[in-house]
Amino acid sequence: MTRRWLFADQLGPHFLDSPDQPVLLVESKAVFRRRVFHRQKAHLVLSALRHLAADDDRCSLVRAETYAEAVTEPVTVCHPTSRAARALVRRLPGVEMLPPRGFVTAPQDFVAWAQGRDHLRLEDFYRHARRHHDVLMDGAEPAGGRWNFDADNREPPPAALHIPAPPPIVEDEIDERVRADLDRWERDDGIRFAGRDGPRLFPATRVEALARLDHFVEHRLPLFGPYEDAMLAGNPFMAHSMLSASINLGLLDPVEVIERAEDAYRSKGVDLRCVEGFVRQILGWRDFIWHLYWYFEPGYRASNSLGAGESLPAWFAGLDADAVSARCLSDVLAGVRDHGWVHHIPRLMVLGNYAMQRGWQPGALADWFHRSFVDGYEWVMTANVIGMSQFADAGRMSTKPYAAGGAYINRMSDYCGGCRYNPKIRLGDDACPYTAGYWSFLARHEQDLAGNHRMRRPLHGLGRLSDLEAVIEQEESRGSRAP
Structure with a gap:
């Protein structure tokens, strides 16, 4: 053979x-x-x-x-x-x-679905994939009578989220030798790394990955849905599966992960909104992003419809969380520095949101995500960052820029309570950099976004701000300094 x-x-x-x-x-x-x-x-x-x-x-x-x-x-x-x-x-x-393996929908099936569509949207593909693969379906109808429980899964965080710790990773002699080799590469070969070293947090074997899958299905999946968009300071994992690195290494087959999640609903009575939300991430979003990487032209990665040209500042590129005073950004950047991982909302609404507001180069940001996350690969980060996070493709795969001010972070996290900045203030020493950055971003791109119906209301709000010019001047003077 x-x-x-x-x-x-x-x-x-x-x-x-x-x-x-x-x-x-x-x-x-x-x-x-x-x-x-x-x-x-x-x-x-x-x-x-x-x-x-x-x-x-x-x-x-x-x-x-x-x-x-x-x-x-x-x-x-x-x-x-x-x-x-x-x-x-x-x-x-x-x-x-x-042909490729490690994904659910075959390339030819995606192409057959995508051809002739003016816009490619996750929800449309996800419903197609549910039907095609018979996942969470009751005959011809979606389980529970609804395709999407997203509206139910946006609850703000509880005061604390008590979940049993996942099975620990026990390092062995192989890990010791890897660490020694990386030390030697840095010392003798001039190979550089970012972030902090530390005990291995994610599975490197299929046995470890299966143990993490078992733990997620039993202990984390029942709490996943309502709080999947919530953030807590010092808790980068919440009820998330922490399986992305294992699936992207190929240690777990996404099909078996989906089957385990559906069985938790069918056989064990786990809340459908939790199971559906998780299945949408794997069957829907992961496959969608993979296929877009190949379906879009090779030059897609260079898309920059908003003309963002600023370089990533050294404090961000180097994961210098201690240089940042804004509590949310400091905590999330520290999570990347210390673990190489934070869940999807900090990635999108803290890191990506800040970068888009400041006009950082989308391609450089995508590369940073690729290098800085343990589950990051080029195919993972291209559409995720270029299309969704930075809206650099003018809406080819998302309906609006994911820009938000401090009010969103205040609603979906506990960060603002202990922060030196006030999410309600956009001008002055106490002005939240996300709130000020949000209005400055909208003003800068008012013409670019004028035809987007989902942006009409926030753009209309620009006319009500008597201090808009001062806010714009304040954000321009901030430049690349850490907030």
Whole structure:
């Protein structure tokens, strides 16, 4: 049987044709020379590769400077997850590329759904995928009579959220060797990393990933729905699954994750709004983002419809949370620095919202998300950041800019109570940088957004602000300084 070359995000059994298929794994140092990745992300990827090689005698691990140096025999490989990797596979002699795995909807089915549509929207694709794969369906109708429980899943955070801790990750000798190698690479090879090192927080083996899946279904899924958009200071995980890194490494098949979630509803009585909200993230959003990466043209990543040209400031790019006084931004940036992970609302409404308000370059921001998050890959972050977070594609995959002032953060978190800034104030020393930034952003792009019906009401509000010019001048003078 031909050896299967597995990239480091294809490490589960669903990437093989049979349990006894021989496997080639490649650890390429050049990958870490090209970009400054988060230290914990580098550790997780290397630990996952080395654990699989150590646990399965079918696997041969080759350490090389480049993939091309390591792939010297005929192999098969599942379709890679980036255009650069696909181009590499096509250049290498003796490599047969198979269709992609690790996603639910097949590429040809997505293309058949997408062709001829003026706009591509998650909700439309999600309903199609539910029907096509018969997920959370009662015959021809959605379970519970509703497709979407999103409106029920926007409750502000409780004072505290008490959830049993997930099964701990116990580091072993492989993790010790990975850490020593990363130290040596930094010391001797000039390879740089971002963020703080620390105990490994995310699974590097399928056994660990399955234990996390079991824990989520039993303890976190029943609380997930209502608070999925809520934020609590010092609690970056809330009731979220923490499975994204495991699924994106290929340790878990999204199909099995969806099946476990649906079974929790069907057999165990878990609230449908919790299950539906989670299924929408995997069957809907994850697959949607993956397919958009390939469906949109290669130049999509350079989209910049709002003309955002500012460079990422050093304090943000370097994860210097201690330089930031705004409590929400400081806490979220610290979560990225310390864990390489925060959930989707801090990513969108704290990090992305701030960047869009300041006009930071969308492509540079997408690259930062790719490098700084343990679950970040080019396919993950391209449409997520370019399209949804920064609205740089003029609405090709979302209906409006996700811009919001301090009132939103105050409603959906406990950050504002302990912050030096006041979310109700937009001018002066106590002005919330999100509130002031929101109105400055709207004023700057009033003409760009005038035709968007979802922005009519906030744009109309600009005319009621007697101090708008002063707010704009204040935000321009702030520049790239940390708030």
